[in-house]
Amino acid sequence: MGNLFKQKALENNINIHIYHTSKFKTINFYLFVHQELKKEIATKTALLPFVLKRGSQNFPTQRSMNLFLENLYGTSTDSDILKRGEVHVLEFYMEIPNPKFIGEENLIEEGLKVFQDVVQNPLTENGSFKKEYVDQEKEILKRNIESLYNDKFNYVIERCIQEMCEGEPFSIYKYGSVEDLQTIDSNNLYSYYNECITTCPMDLFILGDIDENKIEKLIKEMFFIQRKDIKKINTEFSEKIVEKPKYVEEKQDVNQGKLALGFRTNTKYGNSDYYALAVYNSILGGGPYSKLFQNVREKESLAYYAFSKLEKNKGLMLISSGIEFSKKDKALDIIGKQVEDMEKGNISAYEFDSAVKSLVNAFKEAADSPSAIIQSRLDGIINGVDETTDEIVDKLQKVTKDDVVNVAQKIKLDTIFFLNKID
């Protein structure tokens, strides 16, 4: 067992993960702050990274921060919010060109000045966040939440999840809700920030061509914030028994109909049958060899796209397809038939082998990208899994057709969402 990172906990309970490699041209820093996904705090959590990146004590405006970073040869930094099952994660990242290509030694140290300041030294006035920044970022987050409506592809998937997981934390949109935004002000957000920064689990990743000892020392000096009584984030989920699938239709002024079908897989990352589920999903809708692509798109010309994907931290599977309005029932029939074939084990050797190979390829490819390496380690931390790419490939190659048929019996259709046109 063992991943690529050397792990260590700092005295203030920040876990640092260092991977020295000369494979890449940049040095990558990612800091993740884990929080529960809960309606009461979700919108605050979502707003935080956007307010923090507006300004810190030493770089009080975004402009001053950018002027500084551009002089460091386009060192880039950003922050965002992730949803991993029912864990809400604040993400802060920085990417610095390897100083050896530039000929400037202190790039890393200088870049980290901004990085740490944004996270632990925010700009305050009268004991709270700068009001102007909070108000502006609230407005922008509101527009951001509303703009999902423009992106019909993701809109139907998100709406399907909301309907399927009604009453469960997972139904919360990663950017929160417009309604809850109204209750946030610079005071209560700043108190919330202090609570998060001192008690939420934190993982700091460093990946690149670095001197491990030097970087560790630097990180210890820079990430000085006092943290104790770190809370534990629950990552368990309760299984849901589906009695009868729910059907929801919404009408908008659109040119293409879109279907999303939500399933409970009752298996999540970390379970012993997870890789059988991964193969199941790949056969059903993971690529051009898959049943959905071959039957919905190629044989019937019903759709431009038809695929399935897993939410591996929550145990869900989503199928989505863009279709002609009049062909909804036919598409549902054909999709239903594919799912049934999976349960019955009507899987060809070509479908099975292609699915496994495609997954192996995807996992090996991930090792060529700094962000993919780090994101996959983050999933491991959240689910208590520690494995290398070779171990994953080995597990995938050991999955049998029987394993896939077994996992198929656990998968239950929960919700159908259809985006229709206005009559």
Add this chain to the structure above:
Amino acid sequence: MDAYLGERLVSKNLKDGLKVFVVPKMDYNKVFAMYSTHYGSVDNEFVVPDTGEQIKVPEGIAHFLEHKMFDMEYGNVFDKFSELGASTNAFTSYNYTTYLFSSTSKFEENLKLLLEFVETPYFTKESVEKERGIIAQELEMYEDEPDWQLLLNLLKCLYHKHPVRIDIGGTLESIQKIDVDTLYKCYNTFYHPSNMVLFVSGCIQPETVFEIVEKSRQAKASPLKAEIKRIYPDEPPTIYKPSHTTYLDTAEPLFLMGFKDIDVGYDGRPLLKKEIATDILLEILLGRSSKSYEKLYEEGLIDDRFSFNYEGQKDYGFCTIGGETPDPERLHKELEQIISDSLSKGISSDDFERVKKKHIGEFIQGFNSLEFISSAFVAYHHKNVNIFDYLNILEEISFEDVTKRLNTFFNLSRHAVSVVMLKESMK
């Protein structure tokens, strides 16, 4: 500074005119290969080399052809790549069509397959008929994408006649006119080796690539050298119309401003130099470190989805500036003001030096990704530039170059705006 960033570019020119380039990165797990023809949606009128016949083909045919290339007599080539554990894809742009695969095993078989399927046209009446249904769905999908509509409408404002004003995929009507015979004519004209490039990067040695490519050519007779004659309409230097507004069912208005470049007609290093100078200029005027960006952001007119881009080709060029905004009209006025202020006051050399550093770093960052290296290499190859010269050309660019570009390119009489408004505001 090491201009090649520790990377090696190895090339070979084949007898039939094909150019092959390899960037080995042996510590990567993956091989990424692109096989690309200098043929895109704008190449709608041309002379058929064998007959000398001048033809105009239906809009969207380059894209339709791309879809049909995956058909082989034995079936679908997707299946073969799947069996080899690779993923494959293709895309058509205004100026070129690219086929690719990405794989972490069986590199040689995958490479052979890529060459084989792109070099084997196989179109039947039935398969062309079937594809119409799929492409119609694709076009409908784009009709529901406000960002894409926004750009298409801007190009329709900037250009009178140039085919860049037409959707890459064509229209629901134009794809009805596509048939087997015309597909072959387009294929035989533009998929000639001398009009193509193969770029391979990742975990593979150049010698291996060259050997596979050369073997694949021995099997067939070397095609005759064909001169491709493309015909583009004469495009006036003016814009067609100043603005276009579409009403869509969206959550918030979208705004896009474009300037038409009339300093066109050349490719190669001068084109890349012009592109970089324009990128630097846009960054100085509207980038994240500019006073203008800060002001627009604080006024709530833009957010961090605001972006700008310059697209430079031999025959045309334009920039786009915009994003989501609650007030397109006010954003338009502010941007006009920013441009005219910069025209009268000029730009600062500190900004120029800093933005140049930023570009150096961003280019280096890009080299982490085989997709970036390959896409950039292929796109610039079709413009007669070697992208490995980027850092050298960037070094050459002076403050005077950028100032000059400011005064020639940003002419407010050559700008247009495209807006997407919310449908209910129409009522």
